[in-house]
Amino acid sequence: MADKPSTPLLDTVNSPAELRALPREDLRQLADELRSEMIDAVSVTGGHLGAGLGVVELTVALHTVFDTPHDRIIWDVGHQAYPHKILTGRRDRMRTLRQKDGLSGFTRRAESEYDPFGAGHSSTSISAGLGMAVASDHLGTPRNVIAVIGDGAMSAGMAYEAMNNAGAMDARLIVVLNDNDMSIAPPTGALRTYLAKLVSGPVYRGTREAAKAVVQKLPPFLHEPARKTEEFARSFFTGGTLFEELGFYYVGPLDGHNLDDLLPILENVRDAGAGPILVHVVTKKGKGYAPAENSADKYHGVSKFNVITGAQAKAPSNAPSYTSVFAETLIQEARDDERIVAVTAAMPSGTGLDKFAELFPNRIYDVGIAEQHAVTFAAGMATEGMKPFCAIYSTFLQRAYDQVVHDVAIQGLPVRFAIDRAGYVGADGPTHAGNYDNAYLGAIPGIVQMAAADEAELRHMVATAAAYDAGPIAFRYPRGDGMGVDMPERGAILPIGKGRIVRQGGTIALLSYGTRLGEVLAAADRLAALGLNPTVADARFLKPLDEELIARLAATHDVVISTEEGGLGGFGSHVATFLAANGLLDGKTRFRPLMIPDRFVEHASQADMYAEAGLDRTGIVNTALTTLGYDQAAMTAALAKI
Known part of the structure; x- marks a missing residue:
């Protein structure tokens, strides 16, 4: 690892107020030091790197021009906010980023007054910012509200819904479009910067308002042509027609790394009214x-890395990741179908x-950050006999729940849902x-649910999902590497x-649903050492339940314990409902569901999170002994034997 970077100017800045006190000519050096500090911090902890590096100058400019925290800056997506965290009093904790009891990798209201809105998913900032702006008006508390949206977040429909609403309300809201992938209209030198300064300034805006007043005195039939002439003249240079149509005054594009341009333009925008x-x-x-x-792509999110070489650390494993197994298997199936x-x-x-895209470039569709559209798009393909595999993280599929219900399940369409990052994800x-x-998903009639x-x-x-055409089918799998089992061809x-x-x-009977099976088997070994030789079953399916298997376990065992990497209302709830509805809990059998607790659990390692939930081998053994009636003394004595 490289030595910690020298940051003499940044060392004097512990808050945005101290930043605003610096001479403007020092801000370039401050930005350079801020970038070096962020690289060094993330090299220690891992985390999101690329997006934050791209907004260093923008972060400095925003906190220089606006009176934060009175003025609100909302970062969308929150992983852009590492430089913001460093400048807002959290620098001394940056090397705890995404660690247990450390800083969050995203913005969090509970973490700082400079984080007015938490953001883990994308495309929420404009809606939240509009709400803040309207609330400020109602409360008579004038403030600027700035939503910084980028990193693909503008591809989501929610962003446009919010912009449409904001434009219709004529609300006081500033949206900064951080265009860091493919520019809508890339800047090509001094002329564009000059035009951005011009159209953001009071002279142009005053002239524009005066022209509007003149137009109002013209005959009505000339109003629309005059408006379109002015709009075309500006959008010819600026490319802002779309945003103008949504009711926004468009400024840009401008170089987001040039502080000499950013500062005066943001000041003009701040003072615009x-x-x-x-x-x-x-x-x-x-x-x-x-x-x-x-x-x-590779440096969007990183593990710990060497600052000099950029090489990322990765723990050795003999097992493939679940994500790679999904991809490789889907490729196998796609070759045949x-x-x-x-x-x-x-x-x-x-x-x-x-x-998959490398081999089948014409059979993969990246729809952008638009999960709702992705699901209904897949449903449309399914109506025509295609076999769409919709691969979405569990947390992001939540955003498309209505589409899963209405557009897929009610119509019985065979969309295949590959649900990645099931269960705890650790540092995120x-x-x-x-x-x-x-x-x-378990509440939806007609869907098949599996967990590997x-x-x-x-x-x-x-393979099962590829062959299943009777309706929607979903299979879930976690983040990380597999268990190292022998793989079938x-x-x-x-x-x-x-x-x-x-x-x-x-x-x-230990009834496992999902990848807790490894811990269940380890718990079974410990229980066997105590003379308790449990049955271990892999449920495979949540819907439809294997009712015959569950009934047999309940009839032949004193205790049935279910495990799953999911919360209340999931597999254990379905098992309990079946057992109760069929009178299978009326005799000697005791049922105990183990699941993720009904609360939001802060970031830590996946192992720590599952241990806290009682879903590791120790927790499973403790539950078994407690259910069998062991008191604390008996449990302590028993556990001492293993």
Whole structure:
């Protein structure tokens, strides 16, 4: 690792107020030091790198021009906000980023008064900012509200819904479009910067308002031609027609790394008065760090890395990741079936579909950060006989719940949902935890739900989904590597709604749904050492439940314990409902569901999170002994033997 960077100017800045006290000529040096500090901090903890590097100058400019925290800056997506965290009193904790009890990787209201709105998912800032602006008007508290939206977030419909509403309300809202991928209209030198300064300034705006007054005195039939002439003249240079149509005053595009341009333009915008304004800023993802500039995808989110070489650390593993197993298996199936297509919502590499795209470039569709559209788009393909695999993280599929219900399930369409990042995700915390799909999909009639116990089971479930045409089918799998089991060459088609006995025993039945199976088997070994030889079953399916298997376990065991990587209302709830409805809890059998607790759990390692939930081997053993009636003394004595 390189030595910690020298940051003499940044060392004097512990708050935006101190930043605003600096001479303007010092801000370039401050930005350079801020960039070096961020690179060094993220090299220690891992996290999101490229997006934050791209907004260093913009962050400095915003906190210089606006009176934060009285003025509100909302970062969308929140992973752009690392430089903002450093400048707002959290620099001394940056090397705890995404660690247990450390700083969040996203903005959080509970973390700082400078974070007015939490953001883990994208495309929410304009809606939230509009709400803040309207509330400020109602309360008679004048303030600027700035929504910084970028990193693809403008591809989501919610952003345009909010802009449409803001334009109609003529609300005082500033939207900064951080265009860091493909510019709508890239800047090409001094002329564009000059025009941005011009149209943001009081002279132009005053002239424009005066012209509007003159137009009002013209005959009505000339009003619309005059408006379109002015709009065309400006949009010819600025490309702002779309935003103008939505009711925003458009400024830009401008170089987001040039403080000499950013500062006066933002000052003009700040002083412009009422009405929504959009400032189009073009930045480079990974700016100032060559490895991140040259590989924006690879350095979007990173593990710990060497600052000098850019090499990222990765723990050695003999097992493939679940994501790669999904992708490789889908490729196998797609080679044999030309109707198989893949859909992703701006996550081709995160879902492993970049590998699919290399082989089948005409059979993959990246729809942008638009999960609702992705699901209905897939439904449309399914109506015509295609076999769409919609690969979306569990936490992001929540955003498309209505579409899953109305556009897929009610119509019985065979859309395949590959649900990545199921269960706890570790350092990304509660905004990204995939805790709810067991419950929210389990409430939908007619859907098939599967959870892979290991990477071999995932291969079977991909094959099963490819063969299933009777309606929607979903399979879930976690973040990280598999268990290292032997892998079949091809996936086998599983009988729908049938689980399997993994280990036969008595007294206690451990019924696993998902990849807790490894911990369940380890718990079974500990219990066997105490003379309690449990049965271990892999449910495989939540819907339809293997009712025959569950009834047999309840009839032949004193205790049945279910485990799942999901929250209340999921697998355990379905098992309990079946047992109660069929009178199977009226005798000696005691049922205990183990699940993710009904609260938001802060970021930590996945292992720590599951241990806290009682879903590791120790927690499972403790639950078994407690249910069997062991008191604390007996439990302590028993556990001392293993």
